[in-house]
Amino acid sequence: MKRILIIFAHPGYHRSHANRAMLRGLKGLEDVKVHDLYQHYPNMFIDVAREQRMLRDYDIIVFQHPIYWYSCPAILKEWMEQVLEYGYAFGPEGNALKHKYLLAAVTTGGSAASYSTTGHNHHPITDYLLPIQQSGLMCGMRWLPPFVVYGYHSVNDPDYLKMKGQQYRRLLTALRDEEFTPQQLHNATYLTDLLKEL
Ligand SMILES: Cc1cc2nc3c(=O)[nH]c(=O)nc-3n(C[C@H](O)[C@H](O)[C@H](O)COP(=O)(O)O)c2cc1C
Numbered sequence: 001m002k003r004i005l006i007i008f009a010h011p012g013y014h015r016s017h018a019n020r021a022m023l024r025g026l027k028g029l030e031d032v033k034v035h036d037l038y039q040h041y042p043n044m045f046i047d048v049a050r051e052q053r054m055l056r057d058y059d060i061i062v063f064q065h066p067i068y069w070y071s072c073p074a075i076l077k078e079w080m081e082q083v084l085e086y087g088y089a090f091g092p093e094g095n096a097l098k099h100k101y102l103l104a105a106v107t108t109g110g111s112a113a114s115y116s117t118t119g120h121n122h123h124p125i126t127d128y129l130l131p132i133q134q135s136g137l138m139c140g141m142r143w144l145p146p147f148v149v150y151g152y153h154s155v156n157d158p159d160y161l162k163m164k165g166q167q168y169r170r171l172l173t174a175l176r177d178e179e180f181t182p183q184q185l186h187n188a189t190y191l192t193d194l195l196k197e198l
Contacts, residue, residue, distance in 0.1 A: 002176050004032045005058035006105075009065040009076040011038055017161060018107035018149045019066060025165025031176055033058070037075045044078055051083045055097065060175055061141070063132060064105040070121075070128045080135060089139040098140035103147065103175070103191070104129050105168065111152035125150075126189065145188040147171060167192060174198055 006026075010019050013036075026032055035054065041047075055061065065072050087094050108115065108125065115125045125148050133143045149164045171191050174180060180194055188194050 001031060002059040002101075002178060003057060004060045004062060004172060004176055005054065006032065006034045006062040006064050007076065007079065008034055008036045009038065009063070009073045009079075010036075011073050011075070013038070016066075018151070018164070019064065021158075021161035021165040022064065022105065022107070022149065022168045023165075025162075025167075025169040026172065029169060029173065029176075032172060037079060038073075041075065044075055046075075046079055046082045048082050048085070051079065052088060052096065055083075055100075058100070060101040060103060060144075061097070062103045062105050062172075065107075067106050067108045067125070067128065072132070084135065084139060095140065097136075100141050101144050101175070102132070102136035102141040103144040104132055105147040107149040107151070109151040112148075112150040114152075115150070144175070144185060145191045145193065147191040167195065170195070170198065 008019075008023070010016055013019065023034060026034065037046075063072065063076060065076055068074075071077070084090070084097075085094070088096050106125070106129070110119070110121050113119050114121045115123065117123070126146065129146055136143050147168060149161075171194065174194070179198065184194060184197055
């Protein structure tokens with residue numbers, strides 16, 4: 001059984017629909033901890049030693065956040081810059097995160113169709129996640145196919161959001177309980193591709 005840590009970053013959580021539905025979906029799930037960065041560090045001063053200690057206890061690290069300007073909210077970038085230090089996360093002695101899994105769980109304003117070569121965002125969301133993916137790989141982490149909640153109809157459709165919350169719960173449960181083979185994880189583009197395997 002794997003332990004899951006969700007590094008959560010949302011600067012306007014009181015206005016959130018999609019991320020709120022995702023977190024609601026995880027309520028009461030054993031061995032899944034949500035760590036809300038803006039709640040802990042409203043002034044952005046990250047306690048690096050505390051974060052590094054916390055990471056030690058988990059096997060799957062999830063970065064959950066809305067996509068802001070094709071990237072993550074500022075505090076998560078700050079967290080990466082401070083916490084993923086040379087000698088801790090990378091470099092010859094920096095093995096603390098080696099072999100842990102990294103999952104991006106993101107929400108967008110743009111629709112799924114907009115995140116394609118013919119849509120107005122021109123690229124799939126996986127392209128925008130490349131800096132996160134490569135950062136994880138630099139730390140020796142294993143990249144998981146991302147979980148994405150696209151926008152467009154989501155804000156006004158509570159049933160859709162509830163369904164995405166349930167999917168998120170099901171998929172994190174499967175990752176926690178190691179229900180997927182490495183091959184299945186390798187072959188999937190998005191985590192939701194694996195729902196059919198369950
Ligand atoms: C500052 C800012 C930047 C944003 N940039 C993007 C973007 O680059 N691409 C996109 O699809 N949506 C963008 N959005 C929309 C958010 O991603 C969307 O509102 C959010 O994912 C919905 O999740 P929530 O209901 O939990 O807030 C942006 C929103 C804000 C406030």
